[in-house]
Amino acid sequence: MSYGNDEVRWEVVTAFVRLGLARDEKVMVLPAPEVPEEEVLARIDFPSRSTVRARAHGQLVLSSMREVIRPDASFTAARQLARLRAETDRATAEGYAGLRAFIDMGWVRALGADVAVMAHRETHADPLFTGRPYTEICAYDRRRFDRAMIADMEQAHPCALLERLGCLRSEHGGSGTLRFIGEADAANQAAFTRSLEIALARTAPARRLTVDLTGLHFLSVGCATELLSLARDAVGHDRIEVRCDAVRSRLLRRLGAGTVPRLMATEVVRPW
Structure with missing residues (x-):
C-alpha cells in the first residue's frame, strides 16, 4: 500500500x-x-x-x-x-x-x-x-x-491496496485492457469516464478494447450508462469486451447493452 x-x-x-x-x-x-x-x-x-x-x-x-x-x-x-x-x-x-x-x-x-x-x-x-x-x-x-x-x-507486489474505501483505481494493462478496481459511483464518475476515453484512444489502432469490471465493489447506473454511451460512439473499434460478474452483466443488459453491436459482455466469477 x-x-x-x-x-x-x-x-x-x-x-x-x-x-x-x-x-x-x-x-x-x-x-x-x-x-x-x-x-x-x-x-x-x-x-x-x-x-x-x-x-x-x-x-x-x-x-x-x-x-x-x-x-x-x-x-x-x-x-x-x-x-x-x-x-x-x-x-x-x-x-x-x-x-x-x-x-x-x-x-x-x-x-x-x-x-x-x-x-x-x-x-x-x-x-x-x-x-x-x-x-x-x-x-x-x-x-x-x-x-x-x-x-x-x-x-x-501481487496486490496493491486502495488507499481507502470509496476510491476508484484504473489500470491500463497489456493487450488493450482497462481494469477498474474499487467504487465506480457518482463521486468517481468523471474519473471513470476519463479512463475509458483514454483507453479508447490508446486502443484505436488495434480496434479492440477489453474493460475489466471484476475488481469493482460497486457500479452505479451513471457509470454503466457512460460505458455504454462511449462504446456506442466508438465507431473506430470493432469490438469492446466487458468482463464482469452476473450482477453487472444484468445491469448493462437492462440499460441497453444489447443495442450496441460492438459490445460484448463476458460473465466471469468475481476474484473474491
Whole structure:
C-alpha cells in the first residue's frame, strides 16, 4: 500500500491488526521508526483498549526492522527473510493460525539501506508466502519515496491496496485492457469516464478494447450508462469486451447493452 497522510496509514494498520487478531493469527507491527510506541498503541486501540489482552499474551507484538535483523547492524534481504520465516514457524508452534506483519517502509531511510537492495527483496519474497501461513503489508509513505519507486513497487507486489474505501483505481494493462478496481459511483464518475476515453484512444489502432469490471465493489447506473454511451460512439473499434460478474452483466443488459453491436459482455466469477 501507499499513503499520503497519516490518517490513511492508521486506518489500514488498525483494520489489518484487528482482522489478524480475529482470525487467531499472531500480528507484528513495524511502524515508521520515528513514531513512538505509545502513539501506535493509541491509534490501534481507538476508540477502545481492544488489543490489551492480545499484547499481554504475545499475540500482538510491536517491533522494528532493527530488531528483525538483529544481531546484524545493516539490512540484508537474506537476514530479514530468514527471521520472518522463523517468526512464522514460531507463531504456528505457539498455536496461532499464522503470522501477519505490517511493515512501514520508513525503516529504509532510518537504516540507510540501499533502495535497490530493498526493491530486490520486494520482488524475490515468494518463499515467505508459498505454502506458509504468512501475510504482509508493505506501506510506502509517498512523502518519503518518489513516484517512480511507488509505481515500481505497485507492479512488484501481487496486490496493491486502495488507499481507502470509496476510491476508484484504473489500470491500463497489456493487450488493450482497462481494469477498474474499487467504487465506480457518482463521486468517481468523471474519473471513470476519463479512463475509458483514454483507453479508447490508446486502443484505436488495434480496434479492440477489453474493460475489466471484476475488481469493482460497486457500479452505479451513471457509470454503466457512460460505458455504454462511449462504446456506442466508438465507431473506430470493432469490438469492446466487458468482463464482469452476473450482477453487472444484468445491469448493462437492462440499460441497453444489447443495442450496441460492438459490445460484448463476458460473465466471469468475481476474484473474491
